[in-house]
Amino acid sequence: MRPLPVFPVAVKLVEPRALDARLEKLKERVRRRAYDLYCRRGNRGCETDDWKKAEGECCAAPLAGMADEENDIRITACVPDVNASDLIVDVLPNEIVIEADRGGEIERYKRFHLPAPIDAAHVEARMHGSELDVLAPKAKPAR
Numbered sequence: 175m176r177p178l179p180v181f182p183v184a185v186k187l188v189e190p191r192a193l194d195a196r197l198e199k200l201k202e203r204v205r206r207r208a209y210d211l212y213c214r215r216g217n218r219g220c221e222t223d224d225w226k227k228a229e230g231e232c233c234a235a236p237l238a239g240m241a242d243e244e245n246d247i248r249i250t251a252c253v254p255d256v257n258a259s260d261l262i263v264d265v266l267p268n269e270i271v272i273e274a275d276r277g278g279e280i281e282r283y284k285r286f287h288l289p290a291p292i293d294a295a296h297v298e299a300r301m302h303g304s305e306l307d308v309l310a311p312k313a314k315p316a317r
Contacts (some may be wrong), residue, residue: 181258183299183306188264193271200280204232233282238272242289249286249308258301263308266295271307 206227212221214271238251249270253261256274268291273283294309299308 179302181301183258183261183263183301183308185263185265185297185299185308190269193264193266197271197273197280197283197311198297198307200233200283204228207305208231231266233284238284238286240286242290245312246308247290247310248286249310250305251284251295251306251308252304253301253306254304256304258276261301261306263306265292265297265310267291267294267313270297270310272306272308 193209204225205228208221208224211224211227212219215224238249238297241250249272251272253274256289258274260274260276261274264273268288270286270292271283271286272286274281287309291313293313294310297308299306299309
């Protein structure tokens with residue numbers, strides 16, 4: 175069996191406000207769906223459960239895990255039915271957001287709050303089949 179090709183994925187340094195603005199349309203869809211679920215249950219029950227269900231339906235966030243290694247933080251995500259060219263890894267010093275963008279509109283995203291600051295300028299991301307691998311070197315302490 176031939177190994178799957180590896181494709182680079184766009185990594186972009188972003189400002190928190192710019193990222194929040196880009197995600198706002200998708201967040202609004204989640205808000206509307208969570209409210210709809212709450213209303214369908216007669217305005218009773220747990221709003222948090224409605225929110226989580228709405229996020230799952232609207233964002234279809236990828237299954238993902240994060241490992242805090244000695245010198246790096248590694249994120250691995252399963253992103254089926256997405257091309258490497260449709261993925262963007264947004265990088266902030268303490269956060270990484272993986273988003274699937276089709277036709278200029280964010281379809282889904284997954285946000286990772288990192289356990290340590292990273293060197294945002296040196297984050298790398300690669301797609302291998304339906305698996306995305308993000309390697310973020312930890313920031314060196316100031317001397």
